[in-house]
Amino acid sequence: MIVAPTSELTTFERACRRQPTEHTPIWLMRQAGRALPEFREVRKHHSLLEIIAQPELCAEVTLQPVRRLGVDAAIIVSDIIAPLVNIGMEIDLKEGVGPVVAHPLRTHDDLKALRPLEPETDMRAMQETLRMVRRELAGKDVALIGFVGAPFTLAGYLVEGRPSRDFITTKRMMLETPDLWDALMARLTEIALTYAQGQIAAGAQAIQVFDSWVGALSPRDYARHVQPHMGRLFDGLSAPDGKPQTPRIHFGVGTATLLELMAEAGGDVIGLDWRVPLDEGWARLGGSERVAIQGNLDPVALTANWEALREEADDVLRRAASRPGHIFNLGHGVLPTTPVENLERLVAYVHEATPTPAPPPLGEGL
Numbered sequence: 001m002i003v004a005p006t007s008e009l010t011t012f013e014r015a016c017r018r019q020p021t022e023h024t025p026i027w028l029m030r031q032a033g034r035a036l037p038e039f040r041e042v043r044k045h046h047s048l049l050e051i052i053a054q055p056e057l058c059a060e061v062t063l064q065p066v067r068r069l070g071v072d073a074a075i076i077v078s079d080i081i082a083p084l085v086n087i088g089m090e091i092d093l094k095e096g097v098g099p100v101v102a103h104p105l106r107t108h109d110d111l112k113a114l115r116p117l118e119p120e121t122d123m124r125a126m127q128e129t130l131r132m133v134r135r136e137l138a139g140k141d142v143a144l145i146g147f148v149g150a151p152f153t154l155a156g157y158l159v160e161g162r163p164s165r166d167f168i169t170t171k172r173m174m175l176e177t178p179d180l181w182d183a184l185m186a187r188l189t190e191i192a193l194t195y196a197q198g199q200i201a202a203g204a205q206a207i208q209v210f211d212s213w214v215g216a217l218s219p220r221d222y223a224r225h226v227q228p229h230m231g232r233l234f235d236g237l238s239a240p241d242g243k244p245q246t247p248r249i250h251f252g253v254g255t256a257t258l259l260e261l262m263a264e265a266g267g268d269v270i271g272l273d274w275r276v277p278l279d280e281g282w283a284r285l286g287g288s289e290r291v292a293i294q295g296n297l298d299p300v301a302l303t304a305n306w307e308a309l310r311e312e313a314d315d316v317l318r319r320a321a322s323r324p325g326h327i328f329n330l331g332h333g334v335l336p337t338t339p340v341e342n343l344e345r346l347v348a349y350v351h352e353a354t355p356t357p358a359p360p361p362l363g364e365g366l
């Protein structure tokens with residue numbers, strides 16, 4: 001493993017800041033929980049919420065993909081609903097389904113259940129896990145990423161009560177009762193902000209904001225009902241003048257029509273799904289002069305044979321063209337059927353294949 005002095009930024013952090021790196025950093029969304037046999041072994045004995053509540057165990061599973069795959073970043077093992085569970089909401093992570101909420105939020109009165117998150121008491125285990133993982137990674141060229149669910153994606157679960165495709169009740173609330181919607185989004189924004197700040201304070205070197213289901217919205221609805229809240233979340237995570245900025249990664253799926261609006265709301269790194277060619281998406285956002293890009297291999301490619309997988313990975317690398325500010329990742333999470341050998345080979349391949357000589361920055365007018 002490459003050793004970096006502690007005072008130096010890791011390769012991943014340099015890429016987030018659009019600085020040149022010796023190789024393109026790679027990590028994979030859901031790199032721990034979906035495909036690793038050693039994670040499945042732990043899950044046989046503990047539920048995910050039990051793992052999250054035990055810092056030693058949680059630190060261990062967070063480090064599993066670092067050890068096995070050699071990725072450039074660890075992401076803390078948790079779930080986007082964890083802060084909501086911590087403030088007392090009854091949410092179950094149902095096997096094969098996802099988050100299921102005992103009392104879906106539908107009225108102003110229901111919002112009482114969403115009390116503010118108190119960092120001193122409501123995220124102790126999370127902070128202890130972060131500190132433990134940072135200690136383990138000291139001197140290694142591996143960064144630690146914290147994360148939060150974005151208010152829209154969290155609201156989707158809370159209002160529908162379970163995973164949804166169409167978000168009918170959620171969108172109807174947005175359209176019919178915008179006051180209620182704004183009150184809900186404001187509370188979720190506040191919780192996400194406190195939770196993210198608490199993670200940074202405990203050692204997270206970047207924060208990814210998962211707005212996984214925001215692609216369900218039209219640009220008009222996003223601009224009116226979601227973007228202002230996202231703007232407040234990212235502003236709240238911007239470092240005071242003169243202090244180094246902890247990189248903020250802004251990610252969503254199905255966001256081809258929303259990219260500019262999302263970037264306007266905030267983010268030092270924008271996550272692209274596989275539906276947008278990486279070079280086109282990057283150019284639309286102002287290129288490598290303006291923003292870093294994370295993505296965007298189709299997770300299905302990782303279930304294919306090596307020849308097919310390599311071809312898809314090469315396409316992503318060719319489009320990124322070793323411009324400073326590319327973090328290799330998937331367009332969404334690792335699929336449960338992914339052979340673990342493919343994960344290992346992909347990480348090694350991206351490290352070996354990059355960088356090629358850097359071309360001029362991809363800017364406006366290209």
Ligand code: 1CP
Binds near residue numbers: 079095
């Ligand atoms: O590598 C990892 O797996 C890291 C840990 C991790 C992360 C980053 C988990 C564990 N969840 C998440 C984030 C998360 N959770 C997101 C954002 C990322 C994404 O878009 O994939 C979302 C939308 C959720 C909600 C969620 N939790 C779902 C999706 C349901 C749906 O709407 O389709 C599911 C299935 C869960 C449960 C869950 N979270 C994580 C695990 C390992 C599991 C499986 C349940 C378990 O093992 O008990």
